[in-house]
Amino acid sequence: RQTAASNAMRSLQLQREAISAAEQQAAAQAAAGREFSRAKTTLLGAVRDLGSLSNAILDDVSGRQTADAGDARKLVAIERAYWDLADISPYFEIPPATITAMMERIAATYTQLGRTDEARRVDARLQQFTERVVHNRSANPAWRTAYAAAVVTFGDHRGANSDDAGKAAALEQAGHIYEDVCLATPPEQTRAVNDL
Numbered sequence: 001r002q003t004a005a006s007n008a009m010r011s012l013q014l015q016r017e018a019i020s021a022a023e024q025q026a027a028a029q030a031a032a033g034r035e036f037s038r039a040k041t042t043l044l045g046a047v048r049d050l051g052s053l054s055n056a057i058l059d060d061v062s063g064r065q066t067a068d069a070g071d072a073r074k075l076v077a078i079e080r081a082y083w084d085l086a087d088i089s090p091y092f093e094i095p096p097a098t099i100t101a102m103m104e105r106i107a108a109t110y111t112q113l114g115r116t117d118e119a120r121r122v123d124a125r126l127q128q129f130t131e132r133v134v135h136n137r138s139a140n141p142a143w144r145t146a147y148a149a150a151v152v153t154f155g156d157h158r159g160a161n162s163d164d165a166g167k168a169a170a171l172e173q174a175g176h177i178y179e180d181v182c183l184a185t186p187p188e189q190t191r192a193v194n195d196l
Contacts, residue, residue: 040092047085047094054078054102058109067113079106079122086129090139096147100126100154127169134176141181148177 057078061071086099103126110119133139133147155170 043092044094047098050081050085051098051102054081055105058105062109062112064113067115071113075106075109075118078102082106083125083129090133090136090143093140093143096143096150097153099129100147100150104154104157123166127173130173130177134173134180137180137184141184144177144181148174148181151177 057074061067061074064071067075082099082102085094086103088094089096089099103122107119107122107126110116110122130147130151133144136144151170151174155167155174158164158166158170
């Protein structure tokens with residue numbers, strides 16, 4: 001009887017320790033979730049500020065007939081910052097149009113300044129990034145769907161500028177994203193995506 005009682009007490013102690021450990025883990029996960037949420041809010045605020053600054057610089061640069069070395073460095077710096085954002089955007093769910101619209105504007109600025117090679121390079125890299133989105137099944141399906149919509153808008157702009165090949169390529173890529181989201185997303189998540 002003493003052994004049984006001792007075993008019962010030990011079992012009860014182990015249960016209490018397991019419950020305490022689970023509660024601590026849940027509290028740590030909740031704290032990490034809150035910290036991630038705060039960091040994401042801060043990041044999105046910084047992205048908005050970067051967008052305002054970048055647009056002001058692009059307005060200034062595109063208002064000129066030719067770009068000097070300082071203007072070229074500014075364009076490269078903005079482009080680099082937005083490629084860095086593109087790399088993390090699926091994980092932090094940065095609004096996709098933030099990336100596509102700025103890349104479109106950077107390419108247009110390069111074209112306006114007679115730097116067509118740089119404009120083509122930006123377009124090619126954006127197409128490569130879009131292909132990565134097509135195959136990135138770890139990204140939120142809603143974010144991927146929003147990215148596809150941004151690519152459709154990008155394609156519409158190309159069509160409006162008589163770039164039918166660019167429009168067709170953009171629509172094809174958007175179609176691949178939509179198709180993959182539909183094929184890879186469980187039905188319950190698809191409903192959530194369609195509700196957005």
